[in-house]
Amino acid sequence: xxxxxxxxxxxxxxxxxxxxxxxxxxxxxxxxxxxxxxxxxxxxxxxxxxxxxxxxxxxxxxxxxxxxxxxxxxxxxxxxxxxxxxxxxxxxxxxxxxxxxxxxxxxxxxxxxxxxxxxxxxxxxxxxxxxxxxxxxxxxxxxxxxxxxxxxxxxxxxxxxxxxxxxxxxxxxxxxxxxxxxxxxxxxxxxxxxxxxxxxxxxxxxxxxxxxxxxxxxxxxxxxxxxxxxxxxxxxxxxxxxxxxxxxxxxxxxxxxxxxxxxxxxxxxxxxxxxxxxxxxxxxxxxxxxxxxxxxxxxxxxxxxxxxxxxxxxxxxxxxxxxxxxxxxxxxxxxxxxxxxxxxxxxxxxxxxxxxxxxxxxxxxxxxxxxxxxxxxxxxxxxxxxxxxxxxxxxxxxxxx
Numbered sequence: 082x083x084x085x086x087x088x089x090x091x092x093x094x095x096x097x098x099x100x101x102x103x104x105x106x107x108x109x110x111x112x113x114x115x116x117x118x119x120x121x122x123x124x125x126x127x128x129x130x131x132x133x134x135x136x137x138x139x140x141x142x143x144x145x146x147x148x149x150x151x152x153x154x155x156x157x158x159x160x161x162x163x164x165x166x167x168x169x170x171x172x173x174x175x176x177x178x179x180x181x182x183x184x185x186x187x188x189x190x191x192x193x194x195x196x197x198x199x200x201x202x203x204x205x206x207x208x209x210x211x212x213x214x215x216x217x218x219x220x221x222x223x224x225x226x227x228x229x230x231x232x233x234x235x236x237x238x239x240x241x242x243x244x245x246x247x248x249x250x251x252x253x254x255x256x257x258x259x260x261x262x263x264x265x266x267x268x269x270x271x272x273x274x275x276x277x278x279x280x281x282x283x284x285x286x287x288x289x290x291x292x293x294x295x296x297x298x299x300x301x302x303x304x305x306x307x308x309x310x311x312x313x314x315x316x317x318x319x320x321x322x323x324x325x326x327x328x329x330x331x332x333x334x335x336x337x338x339x340x341x342x343x344x345x346x347x348x349x350x351x352x353x354x355x356x357x358x359x360x361x362x363x364x365x366x367x368x369x370x371x372x373x374x375x376x377x378x379x380x381x382x383x384x385x386x387x388x389x390x391x392x393x394x395x396x397x398x399x400x401x402x403x404x405x406x407x408x409x410x411x412x413x414x415x416x417x418x419x420x421x422x423x424x425x426x427x428x429x430x431x432x433x434x435x436x437x438x439x440x441x442x443x444x445x446x447x448x449x450x451x452x453x454x455x456x457x458x459x460x461x462x463x464x465x466x467x468x469x470x471x472x473x474x475x476x477x478x479x480x481x482x
Contacts (some may be wrong), residue, residue, distance in 0.1 A: 086188060086328065086329075087328055087329075087330060087434075088326075088328060088395055089343060091155050091330075091363065091370065092399065093296075093343055094295070094330075094370060095099065095370060095371060095399040095400075096296055096343065096344055096347075096399050097294045097341070097343060097344065098293060098348065098360065098370065099344070099360075099378060099399055100294070100344035101119075101291065101292055101293055101294040102120070102142075102292065102360045103119055103120065103142040103292070104141065104142065104360065104396075104466050105117055105344055105347050105351055106347075107141075107142055107143060108143055109141055109143075110144060110146060110147070110150060112143065113139060113143050113146070113150050113151075113154060113160040114154050115162055116139060116142050116143055116171065117171070117172050118172035118174065119171055119290050119291065119292060120142075120174075120359050121136075121165070121171075121172075121288040121291070121292045121359075122165040122166075122169040122170065122171050122290070122359075123135045123138050123139060123169060123170045123361070124138070124165070124166075124167050124168065124169050124171060124357045124359075125162070125168040126168075126357050127256060128305075128379065130390065130391050130407070130408045130409065130410065131391065131407050131409045131416075131448050132447055132448050133148075134149070134355045134356070135151065135170060135360075136148045136151070137246060137355040137358075137360050138355055138357070138359065139151070139285040140447050141352055141353075141354065141358070143357075146447075148265070149211050151170065152253075154170075155170075155250075155251070156252070157254055158266075158267075158268065158424055159173055160172060160173055160174055161173055161176060161179075161249060161250070161420065162250040162258070163179045163247070164179075164182065164227045164244065166303055166304040166305075166362075167357075167427045170481055175273075175284075175288075176267065176272075176281075177272045177273070177274065177275075177276060178276055178281060179246070179286050180246065180273065180274075180275040180276070181275055181276050181278075181281045182244075182447060183244065183245050183246030184244040184245075184246070184275045186241075186244050186246075187245040189246075190300040190352075190454070191332070192240075192241060192244050192245075193240070193241075194237055194241075195215075196241055196469075197234055197237065197241075198237055199217055200234045200237070201238040201241060201242055201392075203235070203238070203240055204235055204238040205217070205242060205247065205248075205262075206220075206243065208248065208261060208262060209258060209262060212261065213252075213259045213260060213261040214250050214256070214259070214260060215254055215257045215258060215259045215260065216233070216235065216239055216257060216477075217257060219233070219235035219236075220235075239258075239260055242246065242260075242262060243258075246263055247262065247263055248260040248261065248262060249261060249262075249263045249266040249267070250265055251255065258450050262335055263433075278311040278382050279307060279311050279314070279315060279438050280300060281308060281311065282308055282311035282312045282314070282315040283315050285301055285302065285305070285308065285312065286301055286312065286315060286316065286319070286336075286437070289301040289427070290325075290336070290337065290338055294337060294341055295335045295336060295337035295341075296335060296336060296337075296366075297333045297334060297336070298312055298313055298316060298334070298336075299333075300363055300366055301316075301336075303363060305355075314428040316336055319336075320336070320460075322469070324338065324339065325338060325339070330369070331369055333369070336394065336451065347398075349397055349398035349432065349436065350397075350436055350438045350439075350440070351395060351396065351397050351400070351436040351439065351440040352395075352396040352440065353394075353395060353396075353405065353407075353440050353441070353444050354393055354394045354395075354396055355393065356377040356379075356391065356393065356394075357377075359392075360396075361373075361375060361394055364376070367401075369402050371399075371400070372401075373394065374399035375401075375404070377392065378390060378392060379391060388406050388420055389405050389406025389419045389420045390405040390406060390408075390419075391406060391407060391408065392405060392406040392407075393405050393406075393407055395423070395437070397433060397436065397437075401424075402423055402424055402427045402433070403421070403422050403423035403427065404420075404422050405419075405420065405421045405422070406418070406419040406420040406421075407419065407425050407444075409448040409449070410450075410454075411449065411450075413442060413450040413452070414449065414451045414452060415450055415451075415453065415454050416441070416444065416445040416448055416450040416452070416453045416454070417454055417456055418441075418454065418455045418456060418457075418458075419452065419456050419457060420456065420457040420458070421455060421457070421458040421462055421466065422458070422459075422462075423462055429461070429465040429469070431469055433472055434465065434466075434469035434470045435473045437468075437470055437473075438473030438474045439473070441453055441470075441474060442474060453474055
C-alpha cells in the first residue's frame, strides 16, 4: 500500500471537515434524519445549564430546529438510541450494526457491572406485562454502597437488557429513558443478522469517512479497540482496490476516498459549537488539524477551571478563535456569557464582532433567552465587545424580539 503526499493544504482539509460535518450550510428541518445519518451519531448528554448537547449539535446544522423534532424521529423509527462511543441517537439504517456489541454483551462480555439474572427477569416480565416503563416505575430497593450506589438493582437490570439488545428506548420522560421490548419496537422486516468483524470494520470506515472526509486507523476505531486489526485489514484492502488512498500528515497515516471534492469557500461565519459536537469530540484530531487545544471543564474542580464549567468552542470560518462559557439564566431570560476568552493572536475585527453577535443572538433565542450579558473577559476583549459586538447585538436582538 503506497502512501501519497498531502493531497490538499491543511487549510483546505479544515474546510473539507466543515463540509462533511454539515457546518457550511444548514438544511431544512425535514432533513434532520438525514443530518443524523450523515454525522453517524449525535451524542446525548444530560447537562442542562443551556439547551442539551444533542439539540445544540442539530441546531447548528438544521434551519429552525426544534427539540421536538428528535422525539418525532424516534416515534417514526427514523432514529434509535444506543451506544456509539457514548450514549447517542443513531440512524435506523445502522440498527444491524448495533447487534455486534449487543450480542457480545448477551454472550457474557462484562458491561459496567455484574449481571443480576433474577432482577433482569423481573424487569423483563413487568415490561412484557405492563408495556413501556422507566426506572422510576420500579420500587427502590437495595443499599447504597460503591460506585453505583445511586443505581438501584432494577436500573442496572434495565441498562443491561438495553445494552444487550432485549430492550429499546421508545422515548424519554423528563429525560428518563422509557423502555420497551425490542421485539415490539422494531419492524419485523429489520435485518437481525449480526455483522462479522470485517463487516463492522467496513461500516465504521464508511461512516467515519462520510462524516469527516478522512481519518486515521485510531480515529476510525475510536474506543473500539477490539476492531483495530479488522479495520487495518479493511483499510489495506480498500487501498489496494483503489477505493481509498493514504497520506501522511504529522506522524499519522490518514485515509480518504478518491472521489472527495473540496468545498467552495464560504464567507466566514461564527459557530458556537457544543463541547460534545462531532467536530470537536476527538481532541487530538482537533489539535492536529485546527491547532486548538480544548478541554471541557465540567469535570474539573471549580478552582482549577481556566475558562468555565460549560465552555463552547468558537469557530470563525475554519479557525477556532476562542471559547465562551455559557449559562442560561432562565428566570430572567438572559444568556450569560460567564467568560468570553479569545486567543491573543485573534484580530478583534468588526467582521468578527458582527458574526459573533449573530451567532450569540441565534443561540440565545435557541435557549429561550431575549437578552445577553457579558460577565467576564479580559480588558481588551471587553472593550471590543462593548464597542463593536454590543451594537450588533442590540440590532440582532431587536429583530428577533
